[in-house]
Amino acid sequence: MISSEKNNNLVYQSDLISRDLSWLKFNWRVLDQARSAERSIFDRLKFLAITASNLDEFFMIRVGSLYNYIDYDKDRIDYSGLRAKPFCQMLLGETQHFFNQQNKVFFKDLKPLFEENDFDIVKFLDLDEQEKEDALEYFNKMIFPALTPMGYDNYRPFPNLMNKLLIFGVVTRSKTVGINKEEKKISFIQIPANIKRFYEVQRKDKILFLPIEEIIVRKMDKFFKNIEVISIDLFRITRNGDFTLEESDDLEDEFINEIKQKVKTRKMGRVIRIEIEPNYSEFMMKILKKRWNIEEENIFVTENLLDFNCLSQIFAHQEFQDSVSIPPPAVLPFGMNDIEANLFDLLKQRDILLHQPYNSFEPLLRLLEESAEDPDVLAIKITIYRLAKKSRITNALLKAVENGKNVSVLFELKARFDEENNIREAERLQRAGCFVVHGISKYKTHTKMMMIVRKEEDSVVRYVHISSGNYNENTAKLYTDLSLLTTNEVYANDVSDFFNAITGHSEPTRYKNLITAPRDMRNSLVNLIRNEAEHAKAGLKSGIIIKINSLEDQIVIEELYKASQAGVKIELIVRGICCLRPQRAGLSENIRVRSIVGDFLEHMRIFYFQNEENPRIYVGSADMMVRSFDKRIESLFMIMTDYLKRQLKNILSLNLKDNSNAYMMHEDGFYHKILPQENEKPINVHQSFFGFYAKLREDIQDVKLF
Numbered sequence: 001m002i003s004s005e006k007n008n009n010l011v012y013q014s015d016l017i018s019r020d021l022s023w024l025k026f027n028w029r030v031l032d033q034a035r036s037a038e039r040s041i042f043d044r045l046k047f048l049a050i051t052a053s054n055l056d057e058f059f060m061i062r063v064g065s066l067y068n069y070i071d072y073d074k075d076r077i078d079y080s081g082l083r084a085k086p087f088c089q090m091l092l093g094e095t096q097h098f099f100n101q102q103n104k105v106f107f108k109d110l111k112p113l114f115e116e117n118d119f120d121i122v123k124f125l126d127l128d129e130q131e132k133e134d135a136l137e138y139f140n141k142m143i144f145p146a147l148t149p150m151g152y153d154n155y156r157p158f159p160n161l162m163n164k165l166l167i168f169g170v171v172t173r174s175k176t177v178g179i180n181k182e183e184k185k186i187s188f189i190q191i192p193a194n195i196k197r198f199y200e201v202q203r204k205d206k207i208l209f210l211p212i213e214e215i216i217v218r219k220m221d222k223f224f225k226n227i228e229v230i231s232i233d234l235f236r237i238t239r240n241g242d243f244t245l246e247e248s249d250d251l252e253d254e255f256i257n258e259i260k261q262k263v264k265t266r267k268m269g270r271v272i273r274i275e276i277e278p279n280y281s282e283f284m285m286k287i288l289k290k291r292w293n294i295e296e297e298n299i300f301v302t303e304n305l306l307d308f309n310c311l312s313q314i315f316a317h318q319e320f321q322d323s324v325s326i327p328p329p330a331v332l333p334f335g336m337n338d339i340e341a342n343l344f345d346l347l348k349q350r351d352i353l354l355h356q357p358y359n360s361f362e363p364l365l366r367l368l369e370e371s372a373e374d375p376d377v378l379a380i381k382i383t384i385y386r387l388a389k390k391s392r393i394t395n396a397l398l399k400a401v402e403n404g405k406n407v408s409v410l411f412e413l414k415a416r417f418d419e420e421n422n423i424r425e426a427e428r429l430q431r432a433g434c435f436v437v438h439g440i441s442k443y444k445t446h447t448k449m450m451m452i453v454r455k456e457e458d459s460v461v462r463y464v465h466i467s468s469g470n471y472n473e474n475t476a477k478l479y480t481d482l483s484l485l486t487t488n489e490v491y492a493n494d495v496s497d498f499f500n501a502i503t504g505h506s507e508p509t510r511y512k513n514l515i516t517a518p519r520d521m522r523n524s525l526v527n528l529i530r531n532e533a534e535h536a537k538a539g540l541k542s543g544i545i546i547k548i549n550s551l552e553d554q555i556v557i558e559e560l561y562k563a564s565q566a567g568v569k570i571e572l573i574v575r576g577i578c579c580l581r582p583q584r585a586g587l588s589e590n591i592r593v594r595s596i597v598g599d600f601l602e603h604m605r606i607f608y609f610q611n612e613e614n615p616r617i618y619v620g621s622a623d624m625m626v627r628s629f630d631k632r633i634e635s636l637f638m639i640m641t642d643y644l645k646r647q648l649k650n651i652l653s654l655n656l657k658d659n660s661n662a663y664m665m666h667e668d669g670f671y672h673k674i675l676p677q678e679n680e681k682p683i684n685v686h687q688s689f690f691g692f693y694a695k696l697r698e699d700i701q702d703v704k705l706f
Contacts, residue, residue, distance in 0.1 A: 007090050010081040010082060011081065012668060014079060014080055014081045015561070016079035016579050016581065017079060017080075018080040018087075018579070019078075019552050019577050020058075020062050020066075021090075021091070021094065022576075022577045022579060023058060023062065024094050024095065024098060025669060025670065026595070026597075027051050027054050027055060027058070028098065028101075028671075029597040029663055029671060030047055030051050030054065031047070031048070031051045031098075031101065031105060032597070033047035033597065034047040034048040034051065034105050034109070035109055041110065041113045041114070041323075042314070042315040042320050042323050042324045043315070043325050044109075044110055045110065045311045045314055046311070046312075046315045046324075048102065048308050048311060049308050049309055049311040049312055049315070052308035055095070055102075056164060056309070057241075059095075059272055059273050060238060060240065060241030061242050062242075063088075063240075064239075064240030064242035064269065064272055065242040066084060066087070066088050067088075067270060069084045070085060070088060079554075079579055089297065092297040092298065095300075096297065096300065099300050103302050103304045106304050106308065107303075115206075117323070118206045119207045119208070119320070120208055120209070121198075121305065122208045122209065123210075124214040124218060127201065127210065131203075135201070135210060138199055138215070139212075139215045139216065139219050143195060143215065144219065146195060147191070147192075148189070149170070149187045149224070151187045152185075152186050152188070153185050153186075158291060159188055160268060161188060161237060162190060163238065163239040164193075164236065164237075164238060164307075165190050165191060165192070166190070166197075166213060166234060166236055166306060166307065167188055167189065167235055167237070168188065168190075168191075168213070168217075168232060168233070169187075169231075169232075169235060169284045170186065170188070170220065170223075170229060170231070170232050170233075171184055171230040171231040171232075171283055172185050172224055172227045172229055173227070173228045173230055175227065184283055186283070186287060189216075189223065191216070196212070197307075197310035198210060198211060198310070198313050198314070199215060207317070209313070209314060211310075213234050217232055220232055230283075231280075231281040231284065233277060234277050234306060235275060235277070235280070236274070236275045236306050236307055237271050237274055237292075238273040238275075239269040239270060239271055240270045240271075241269055242269075271288075271298075272294070272298060273299075273300060274288065274294070274299050275301075275302065275306055275307070276299065276300070276301055276302075276306075277303070277306065278303055285299070325599065327357065327477075327599065327690070328687075328690040330356075330357055330358060330359055330360035330477075330690075331358065331359060331360070331693045331694045332360065332693070333352050333353060333359040333360075333363070333693065334352075334353065334647060334693065334700065335350050335351075335643075336363065339360070339363070343363060343366070343367045343485070344454065344456075344463070347463055347485055347487045348461065350641075351484060351486040351640075351644060352484070352485040352486075353482065353483070353484055353647055354467075354481075354483045354484075355481075355482055355604075355651065355689065356469060356476045356482075357478065359693060361473055361476035361477070363485075364483070364485070365392050365396075367452070367465075368392075368393065369392065369396045371396075371400065371454070371463075372397070372399040372400035372405070375403075376454050376455045376456065377452060377454045377455075378405065378406065378455055379406040379407070379408070379452075379453040380397065380406075380450070380451070380452050381407075381408045381409075381450065381453075381499045381503075382408075382409055382410070382450040382471065383410045383412070383445055383449050385412045385445065385446055386470040386471075386475070387418075387421065387470070388472045388473050388474040388475070389421070389474075391471075391473070392473055393472075394425050394428065397409065397429060398428070398432050398434075401429075401433045401434050402432070407435065408434070408436075408499070409429055409434050409436050410437045410439070410440075411425070411426040411436050411438060412439050412445040412446070413426065413438050413439055414439055414444050435503070440633055443518065443631060443632055444627075444631060444633070445502065445633040446622070446628070446632045446633060446634050447516075447621050447632075447634050447635040448466070448467040448470060448483070449464075449465065449495055449498065449499070449635065450471070451464050451495050451499065452464075462492035462495075462496065464484075464488075464491050464492050465484070465485050466491070466637045467481060467483030468481045468482050468483065468605050468619060468620055468621050469482075469603055469604070469621075479601045479603040480600050480601070480602050480603055480604050481603050481604050482648075482651075484637060484639075484644075490512050490513055491513055491637065493512070494513050494514045495514075498514065502633065513640065514635050514636070514637055514638075515618065515620075515635065516633070516634065516635050516636075517622060517628060517629050517633065517635075518631070518632070518634075521622060521628070521636065522553065522555060522556065522630075526555065526556065528607070528616065529559045529560060529562075529609075530562075531609065531611065532563055532568045532610060532611070533562060533563040533566040534566075535568075535610070535611075535612055536563070536567040537567070540612050541613060542567070542568045542569070543568065543610035543706035544560075544568060545570075545571045545572075545573070545608040545652050545656070545705060546570075546571075546606070546607050547572075547573040547574075547602075547605065547606040548572075548573075548575075548605045548623045549574070549576050549602070549603065549605070549623045550575075550576050550577040550578070550623040550624070551574050551577065551579060551625075552623075552624065553625055557580045560580060561580075561591075564588045569706060570590055570591040570592070571592055571594075571656060572591065572593045572594070573593075573595070573596060573602075573652075573655050573656070574594075575603075578593055578595075582665055582666075583666065583667045592665075593665035594662050594674070595663045595665065595671060596655060596658055596661045596662050596663075596685065597663065598660070598661035598685075598686045599661075599686040600686050604619070605619065605620055605621065605623060606618070606619055606651070608705065610705070616638065617639045617648050618637065618638050618639070619639060619648070620635050620637055621634050621635060621636075622634035622635070622636055643699070646700040646701070646702050647700050649702065649705055650692070650701075652705060653703045653705060654683070654689070654692070656705075658683050658684065658685045659674045659675060659676045659677075659680065659682060659683050660676075660682050660685075
């Protein structure tokens, strides 16, 4: 076995950073928000809960994917240079460290602040006699009927224990068995997800949150009458949720049934993590480890609350909403002075760039809802990846069909963790009469486009929307995204050709303003990077700024390294995974990488190439990842008009100046937080853009980026 020190040396020597280790560094930056004394206790609890949710998904998908190699004796070499098994050991060690720090933040940084903020998480013994009596009555009425003990022994099979639920493992022994014929047995009690995690006690001006396991454990005798209970352990399991779909020419019933089956399989995939309280039963753990084929490093022990996701019951509580930070109201985008403006008329005059959440999502929703009712609208075409629950988008499309319009929807059913909702919504649209396409063969459709076709006088006008974000009115308030509303015929022709290609059998030779994957996106971006390198070698003005979620594709990374060596100044703003190693001598001295983590989730993608004195700027749905280039239908659209180019340059400039949410990446893959220097004004992009658009009504000043 390779030593830990040798592993660390291999990781550092590599010119590429491990995708999974880089993701863990991202979750550290989220945890840093929970540490921030500048935030309210409720915001800090929210960020702690986000780190827990992130870690759940990381285990289900990334660690799960790793076990798909290990379990089937396949191997892979990570960017770190490590093979699957030693890399898995390193990864589990890193996640153990992170898990311990999560618990330290909760116990040492946050819990001492509960009392002064009029709430507390308490133990059963902290209640007075009347409160205890009420809690036990709540158990009898609301909890006990919903719980079922599931025994495991020679006569009963091992029960199906569900992913991410709280589970009691109870070891018992019959009172009639002699002391020399000891027979231990084990039972499990799962707590359903629809039972609130905390029983709430109102005490004067304070709310006490009592974890329901504190109540259940005191009434365990109701489940095991005349049986000796030896041990009671609360634990939680995480299962492998990574699956791939078989390629198929049948995109209807068989394909949908396969997705449904895979979603069920995810719920019962192989166990890859156990979270458990200390001093657990060795008898029980021996059974679990053997049953699930896991090692000691897969067991995560905490004395604190199991599953910080439950903290949402506290920070979302109605009593504390005045203490939760609320962003300013969204403002109108540049070029739109009236929320009630007729968008059909306005878009024939100028293009509109929407910048969520700073600009309201309402104009887009209103355009779609008015189109559904407008007798002159002939057709609506749209790609859908993730929808809000009770979606206004779906309702508008249903209304459009009801009113006789031709509605075509490419509904991606393979959007991870949204498969069931997407299948349900797609079936609703299909039953109503929409033409629904369920994805494209082996590719996942991630691009976001809409076209509204409207008859006007003696012609037809096409209203186009292209976006980096989903058609989801809920996440539009939480994610930063960019989208373009336009009637420009160049965009309209490109988008029309794109829809014809994905809904039919058309094969456009080229697009004028679109770069698409899997056809040509990687090559197009490589050529744009090489163009900057050639300019730098010739002594011409050059520079690259890229703002994305993730950077992982090795081919693109190597081109960025070459451009850096040619003298191109490169600024990368990468929220999450970054496998490029910046600031390495002889490799990447001219590359700086920063990450912005704060109140909003950075989701927009912008690609800026200086191109001497005529910048080329693209916006769209794609990150620089293998999956984006080879396994997804993606698109980037070029910004054509000068005033929108200036707007995007301002957006990039402000992101590069942020000294409140930004972290700078070092050569070793670690990050440090950027803070205002002495006499330097704090700049927080998650606040500044509200003021930027509120003041901006006539024109946008040009800024120099290089």
